[in-house]
Amino acid sequence: MRRIRVGTTQLESVPEPKYWHLKTVIGEALDSDFSVGEILPNERDLAARFGVARATLRQALEQLELEGRLQRRRGVGTTVAPPRMGVEVSTTQQAWPGSAQDAWQSFDCAKAVPPAAVARLLGTVAEEETYTLRRLRVTHGQPVAAEQLYVPAASVPELSAIDAPPGTARARAVLRELQRLELEGQDRAVELGSARADDAKELDRLPGAPVLLVTTRYFSGGRTAAVTVATYRADTCRLTFGASGDVEISHHDQETRRAS
Amino acid sequence: MRRIRVGTTQLESVPEPKYWHLKTVIGEALDSDFSVGEILPNERDLAARFGVARATLRQALEQLELEGRLQRRRGVGTTVAPPRMGVEVSTTQQAWPGSAQDAWQSFDCAKAVPPAAVARLLGTVAEEETYTLRRLRVTHGQPVAAEQLYVPAASVPELSAIDAPPGTARARAVLRELQRLELEGQDRAVELGSARADDAKELDRLPGAPVLLVTTRYFSGGRTAAVTVATYRADTCRLTFGASGDVEISHHDQETRRAS
DNA sequence: GAGTGGTCTAGACCACTTA
DNA sequence: AAGTGGTCTAGACCACTCC
Missing domain, CATH: 1.10.10.10 (Winged helix-like DNA-binding domain superfamily/Winged helix DNA-binding domain)
Structure with missing residues (x-):
């Protein structure tokens, strides 16, 4: 110019x-x-x-x-804006969602057909309904992530659909059943996305706002027993894997002064 | 509207x-x-x-x-665009950068004063020079990430500055010295950023393009012995932590059809 | 040189918050 | 009602790639 x-x-x-x-x-x-x-x-x-x-x-x-x-x-x-907050994502020892106080609050559970991408991860047949929980993660009074948790009915065989009506009660029931399974491993992926309308609303952002999508697979009994897709606000969050959550990092100035 | x-x-x-x-x-x-x-x-x-x-x-x-x-x-x-490629970031067993064939190719090493944010992570005093390596990660023939590796001179005491002139030779020497240290732990954080001009050029993107910044700390001798800041193309990469790199994930359709 | 995406302008109106 | 950021328009020119 x-x-x-x-x-x-x-x-x-x-x-x-x-x-x-x-x-x-x-x-x-x-x-x-x-x-x-x-x-x-x-x-x-x-x-x-x-x-x-x-x-x-x-x-x-x-x-x-x-x-x-x-x-x-x-x-x-x-x-x-204040510096991004470090949000712990790893949990050194692997654990099912909903174990202990993991900073998530469940507030809904329905049965629904998951998106094709999730069905592929779960290995379920197309159109098969799965328990679909919705949770919100709040840190320092701020909502930082919205999560969708998908649990195929086959993963929690002892849970009858009649046990509880859709809603928070059933959400708790599904999480409780998961704890009883042996967790054999888990898996994570992080990518950039844009907030869907419903997530945006809960995260107090406009639709399309940049978010970090964290997809986690939980393995049990040789199968993928559950999948979560968490939507983190990209503007306010720094995802940490390990013990670095408490350290202040700021990438405001990235320039390096050369010497030799 | x-x-x-x-x-x-x-x-x-x-x-x-x-x-x-x-x-x-x-x-x-x-x-x-x-x-x-x-x-x-x-x-x-x-x-x-x-x-x-x-x-x-x-x-x-x-x-x-x-x-x-x-x-x-x-x-x-x-x-x-093709589906994003899964790029492994975790390496289940922790390792120093440069160990084995880790898909990175070093191509430069100078001594320079690191950005303030990095100096804070390293615990070095302001204005202190550190070895500053530059590496490129190539996957499937595509450059997916550019990385800056910061190693304080104190971390590699046996390396004399006279050992090798700035450039790839010295880069190899620094990495070789690192392998000799005992790695006591490491730490990662992922956040959204925009590509600096130099990174953008190497990643074949325009400056300001969205990228995923992966900051890693390497601990040895009770100190932070090295820090890397890797800049991944956010448009083409899905960062994986675990063994999910080979699985096809696509978040194109995120909508869920409700039932009960 | 033709065609592409990238940058920029000077306006207009809208949705939302606050007072 | 006033003031904010969010959306939208209809143009213009620029940088780049490819023929």
């Missing part, structure tokens, strides 16, 4: 996009001139101040929000 | 954004009418076909790309 000239000789072309440059400038300002929770000037003011269109300014803010440095709320404003 | 009316009574307001609806429609079309690698019509055509502005159409495509369903390349076009 800008071209640097010395005399009349064009030395270097700098096609660095405006929004990228803006992001850098604002990012540095956040480090030096703002503190956590502070509100920024509104987008129209900022755009005018930097002499760019609002759409361009927004592109920069979007990136900063993606990196967890800003928080924007419609009707309210843009604030400086 | 659209309002559904029966007679003159407004029954339900559907403020679902256009781009969100578009994303759904195109997503379904991808499942039924397109196969992996196929090229879509260009953005101007698509926008006209759906009767929206190009910016709106792009918002939908951006989301689909974020979810790993599309691949867009400037000057070329938009193609249907």
Whole structure:
């Protein structure tokens, strides 16, 4: 976009996009001139101040929000976000969901046909209904993840569908039955996704917000006995595997000064 | 945006954004009418076909790309992306970087002052120089991750700076010294980030592209002996922790059909 | 040079929160 | 009612790839 000239000789072309440059400038300002929770000037003011269109300014803010440095709320404003919180995901010794106090609160259970992708993981035949629990993970008073737990009826044979009506009671019953099985192993995958409408609502985000999808398989009796798909807010969470949850990490400045 | 009316009574307001609806429609079309690698019509055509502005159409495509369903390349076009590849990140038994064939190829090593965030993890004093290796991870012929490895000089006391000049030779020397230490434990964190310019270039993406940052700490002698920050392409990678790397997972359809 | 996706503009209106 | 961020438009030009 800008071209640097010395005399009349064009030395270097700098096609660095405006929004990228803006992001850098604002990012540095956040480090030096703002503190956590502070509100920024509104987008129209900022755009005018930097002499760019609002759409361009927004592109920069979007990136900063993606990196967890800003928080924007419609009707309210843009604030400086606190550092991402470390959310433990590993649990060194493997355990069924619902064991002990694992920071999740169940609040619904129905029988439903799982998405094709989940059915494939479970190894169930298409259209087969499974228990489908819904749980929410709350940390420091903030909802950080919504989870869908899929348990084929075959995994909990002693649970009759008549035991409890759909709802929290049945959710507890399913989790209780799972504890009785021997957990032979588990498996995790993390990928980027965008929030479905229902997850977004529970996580207090807009639909389509970037999220980290954590898919876990639980093995028992030589089969996949259960599968969970957890949707973590990507803006506020850093998933930790091990004991690093208590350490402050911030990737705000990634540049490295070279020496030799 | 659209309002559904029966007679003159407004029954339900559907403020679902256009781009969100578009994303759904195109997503379904991808499942039924397109196969992996196929090229879509260009953005101007698509926008006209759906009767929206190009910016709106792009918002939908951006989301689909974020979810790993599309691949867009400037000057070329938009193609249907293959399912994300599972990339093993855990290594069940812990090991130093560079041990055995771990799919990483080192190609540089310099001494430099690490970013403040990394220095904090290492527990080094500010401005202290550390060995700074750069590695690339290639899977199926595709670069999937770029990594920065930080090793304080104190961790490899037997390595004299004069041993080897900066470059691949010194990189090998540092890794070799690390193997001689006893690894007492390691630690991982995963979070969302955007690609720095240098990483983006090596990963064949534009700067700012969404990436998964994997930060690993290696413990030895009661200290943090090394830290790595790996930048994985979020569009093409699914990080796996365990043995699930070989299984096909696709989160294209997440909807669940309810029953009871 | 033609065609693609990437950037940018200057407006408009909408949905939401707060006072 | 005022002010915020979210959505959308209709254009323009740029950087890149490929023929």
